[in-house]
Amino acid sequence: MKLRQSAFPILTVIAALLVVWYGATIKMNSTWTYDQAARAGTEPSFSEVVSDTMQQSRPLLPAPHQVVSELWKTTVEKKITSKRSLVYQGIITLKTTLWGFTLGIFIGVSLAAIIVLSRVGRLSLMPWAIISQTIPIVALAPMIVILSNAAGAGTLLVPKAIIAAYLSFFPVMVSMVKGLSSPDHMQLDLLRTYGARPNAVFWKLRVPASMPYFFASLKVSVAAAFVGAVVGELSTSAIAGLGARMLIGSQFGEPMIMWAALFAAAILAGLLIFTVGGVEKILRRAMGGRAV
Amino acid sequence: MTDLTTSEAERPAMQKPVIDVSGVDLTFQTNDGPIHALKDVNLEINKGDFVSFIGPSGCGKTTLLRCIAGLETPTGGTLTVNGLSPNEARKARSYGYVFQAAGLYPWRTIGGNVKLPLEIMGFSKEEQIRRVRKVLELVDLEGFEKKYPWQLSGGMQQRASIARALAFDADILLMDEPFGALDEIVRDHLNEQVLKLWARTEKTIAFVTHSIPEAVYLSTKIVVMSPRPGRITDIIESPLPKERPLDIRDSAEFIEIAHRVRDGLRAGHEG
Known part of the structure; x- marks a missing residue:
């Protein structure tokens, strides 16, 4: 019942997008078709134009079915050990994302704890954390790569994970600052009546009270880590990962490769968010929450 | 004394x-x-x-x-x-203090909530179990130990918070x-x-x-x-x-x- 209710609007949007996409494919690719026809001195009919725009090998905008078939070829039909396999490249991106995500959670939670527990921390860390997010990551990424290389950490996993963490720590930090300071006066007073030490207040009250905020931030954070990983791949001279495939596709004029990598990235990001949502649901139930 | x-x-x-x-x-x-x-x-x-x-x-x-x-x-x-x-x-x-609102932790069961002061004060595990049982019986909430606060009415929640205040037996x-x-x-x-x-x-x-x-x-x-x-x-x-x-x-x-x-x-x- 629930599935059917949500399926209808989603399918409607997808259908509308497909219509627009096919329309745009015809419009954008027809210029090339007309040019070719003019050069050959022929006068193509409208149906000939339409069918040609759907099957060019290097179209301005590939048609949806072309992208799907490229996706199929590079995921299911290719061996996953091949560098042309999107599964192979996707695993690389996934690894970077998860490292960056983990690092981001760790940094975000630690900073939030310092900010909530100490006044000095609050005054000194918060402004810098906000400023850090105003610097375009594209400008910063090459510097991180160079620094990491100079520090002997290589140019592959480490700098890319740092870039991913740089984007993903912020949502966690902001939510956790809010979550750790969410207990009200009454709850804090209650623990004072027990003569509880700050340690107990933190672990028995602040941390569990912050969990809903934490989970809410994870979905944003994992998406940010993923974007960071792809940006990192674009900035590390395109050696591996889905970002590298996109760059190769665009540099070598292979739109199909670019679009297939783009869709693979979107699917992977969706899966990540879906997984985080699943984990959240399980933990929420373990913490006595009502089934939502 | x-x-x-x-x-x-x-x-x-x-x-x-x-x-x-x-x-x-x-x-x-x-x-x-x-x-x-x-x-x-x-x-x-x-x-x-x-x-x-x-x-x-x-x-x-x-x-x-x-x-x-x-x-x-x-x-x-x-x-x-x-x-x-x-x-x-x-x-x-x-002393035990009971506030205007029950203020039970939603992530703890009723038993877990009553146990909170005992954990903080360092009572032994067996003692915690014994006391939780005793005070829940005192406020007529036996059998609700494993329920979560949202599963209880407002009056029962307040009773649980009284049990929590009684758990460590202050005078x-x-x-x-x-x-x-x-x-x-x-x-x-x-x-x-x-x-x-x-x-x-x-x-x-x-x-x-x-x-x-x-x-x-x-x-x-x-x-x-x-x-x-x-x-x-x-x-x-x-x-x-x-x-x-x-x-x-x-x-x-x-x-x-x-x-x-x-x-x-x-x-x-x-x-």
């Missing part, structure tokens, strides 16, 4: 008060100037007393209770709890309008239960309320307070017997005391 209290219990005339408030003043400094929350408050609460603080909002009844609990610090006068300063008494875990129970947010039928029922609990545990209870019938029904001593500045206008020793069925509220004595409380409140308001 134990010897001292028993020997003193034999000589009630010489009994030292459990809570001794003398000449207590409390002024809050705010942006709109100082607010005189308590002015020259004198009060003795003896072992086993059930004392109610009653008065309109802003009369300082909650503030006085918080001073006794060591959650606020008076700006003048002396205040001792069990012979200690309120802060020392708080650290010695001399004093401080209750700040614990039934203020509940409907009258539930409130009557809980009042009856609190009296039974008091009789069984022989604790000293300080109870803040703004309901006249509640104060008269529960207390051995009613402290009438009035606002601006917060002060005590009348202290009424209740002649009602310790055994109090709900219909005692229709007796002439009950109505007379209620009348005196109402007069005290009115006088404070005009004064």
Whole structure:
């Protein structure tokens, strides 16, 4: 019942997008078709134009079915050990994302704890954390790569994970600052009546009270880590990962490769968010929450 | 210490008060100037007393209770709890405190919530289990140990929070309008239960309320307070017997005391 209710609007949007996409494919690719026809001195009919725009090998905008078939070829039909396999490249991106995500959670939670527990921390860390997010990551990424290389950490996993963490720590930090300071006066007073030490207040009250905020931030954070990983791949001279495939596709004029990598990235990001949502649901139930 | 209290219990005339408030003043400094929350408050609460603080909002009844609990610090006068300063008494875990809202942790079961102070105070695992069972039985919540707070009604949640305050077995129970947010039928029922609990545990209870019938029904001593500045206008020793069925509220004595409380409140308001 629930599935059917949500399926209808989603399918409607997808259908509308497909219509627009096919329309745009015809419009954008027809210029090339007309040019070719003019050069050959022929006068193509409208149906000939339409069918040609759907099957060019290097179209301005590939048609949806072309992208799907490229996706199929590079995921299911290719061996996953091949560098042309999107599964192979996707695993690389996934690894970077998860490292960056983990690092981001760790940094975000630690900073939030310092900010909530100490006044000095609050005054000194918060402004810098906000400023850090105003610097375009594209400008910063090459510097991180160079620094990491100079520090002997290589140019592959480490700098890319740092870039991913740089984007993903912020949502966690902001939510956790809010979550750790969410207990009200009454709850804090209650623990004072027990003569509880700050340690107990933190672990028995602040941390569990912050969990809903934490989970809410994870979905944003994992998406940010993923974007960071792809940006990192674009900035590390395109050696591996889905970002590298996109760059190769665009540099070598292979739109199909670019679009297939783009869709693979979107699917992977969706899966990540879906997984985080699943984990959240399980933990929420373990913490006595009502089934939502 | 134990010897001292028993020997003193034999000589009630010489009994030292459990809570001794003398000449207590409390002024809050705010942006709109100082607010005189308590002015020259004198009060003795003896072992086993059930004392109610009653008065309109802003009369300082909650503030006085918080001073006794060591959650606020008076700006003048002396205040001792069990012979200690309120802060020392708080650290010695001399009292259990029940707040206006149950404030149970939604991520803990009822049993887990009652266990919270025991965990913080470092009771052993077996002792925790034993005590949780005992106090839940005391507030008629046996069998709800594994339920989560949202699965309980408001009255049951408040009972669980009373169990939590009783779990570590302090001699004093401080209750700040614990039934203020509940409907009258539930409130009557809980009042009856609190009296039974008091009789069984022989604790000293300080109870803040703004309901006249509640104060008269529960207390051995009613402290009438009035606002601006917060002060005590009348202290009424209740002649009602310790055994109090709900219909005692229709007796002439009950109505007379209620009348005196109402007069005290009115006088404070005009004064």
